[in-house]
Amino acid sequence: MQKYKLSIEFDGTDFSGWQIQPTDRTVEGVLEQVFSKVLQQDIDLIGQGRTDAGVHARGQIAHMDLPEGTDIERVLQGVNGLVGDEVQVIEYEEVHESFHARFDAISREYEYTITTRPIPLMRHHSWALRQTVDLKLLEDCAALLNGEFDFAGFSKFNEDNYTTLCKIQRSLFDTDGDVIRYRIRANRFLRNMVRRLVGTMVRVAQGKMSIEDFKRVLQEPDAEIPTFTAPARGLVLEKVFYKK
Template sequence: MPRYKLTIEYDGTDFSGWQIQPNAVTIEETLEKAFSTVLQQDVDLVGQGRTDAGVHARGQVAHVDLPDHTDLEKLLPGVNRMVGQKIQVTEIEPVSDDFHARFDAIARQYEYTITTRNIPVMQRYAWALYQPVDKKLLEECAALLKGEIDFAGFSKFNEDNFTTLCEIQLSAFEFDGEVIRYHIRANRFLRNMVRRLVGTMVHVAQGKKSINDFQKKLQKPAFKIPTHTAPAKGLILEKTFYKKV
């Protein structure tokens, strides 16, 4: 069957993440049910990676094998109507039969949004802070995240990890009035890694930890200083990058 690459957006607030789980509503399961219903046969989606409960996406990617002569112009609207307004497949394109959404990805980019006060219309998509932050310290922390780093100290243990090394290609804060956005791009990410980095950087910028402690934790993951995990709602998977499709 021909293979297709899907680009997917979703509001993850009411979902237990991407990956199918027993007794929980997930993005992957919701999409597979919709595709299977429209096509009247079982369909298996393979995602580039999973996002945790409450995390959002603009650029999640999956691949799927569909029957010959599938009418894509009818399939996509049918699937999008069935999954509801919180999930949408924004693009479907043919790819080679050996394309793999996960293994062919060369980088992923995330955005984390922070507000310096409670902004009601952003409550579902941002971490509202109630203490001031030193923006210069945030920038200094972000500048430490360059090149290949062992993030074992900033991630949730996962026995499936073959390595805890990640190569950081972009790490930068963007300031826009009461809104702060952090952008990070890497070849791979570990579970809770971005949220723990953001939460700990914010604690440094609020004077709860020193930048030296942050740097030591990066250099020596076993260093005995606790990290802080930022809320899931501020995190968005922006884009997944590929050499080829």
């Protein structure tokens, strides 16, 4: 068998996330079904991690094993033709048999897009704010996140977590007219973590929460301070990084 690393782009608007579910339509489920149809055999696609319903990806990574001698380019041409415009496999690479899309990843990077007014052409890929925000406060909050912290207070409980510590390598906002983009890179992310960070930072920037309370949630995850979760539609998994 030959193992392939796939880079996948998808619009998550009408999907219930990446991971296969018994009844809901997911990206992984649709891709496995189409690959199996093209290859006339069952295919197991292993992703680097899950994404929530409504979240998008520019660089989701997955791996799969195919029989030696498979014409991978022909297979991908068939898959991309059948799977529809919401999902496309944009790159492939032959990798060592020991490669694992999830366990070999060393960091991930997400981008969240906010608009300061409703922009119709971006409505499925951004969070339109109805109130003004203090950009300086957004930047101050983002700067606080660089380093290693316990993000239990900014995530959804998951009993499978062996730790809630995450090391943030990059955290910053960039503004271009009516569009504000937040970029964050870390060694790992918890469920809802990016969306909850963005939502809570926006609350601070709108004067609905103090930056001191934001710091406290970061330093004391058990503090009974409510956080806010931003809509899924503004979030994009940009890139997954691996050792060279």
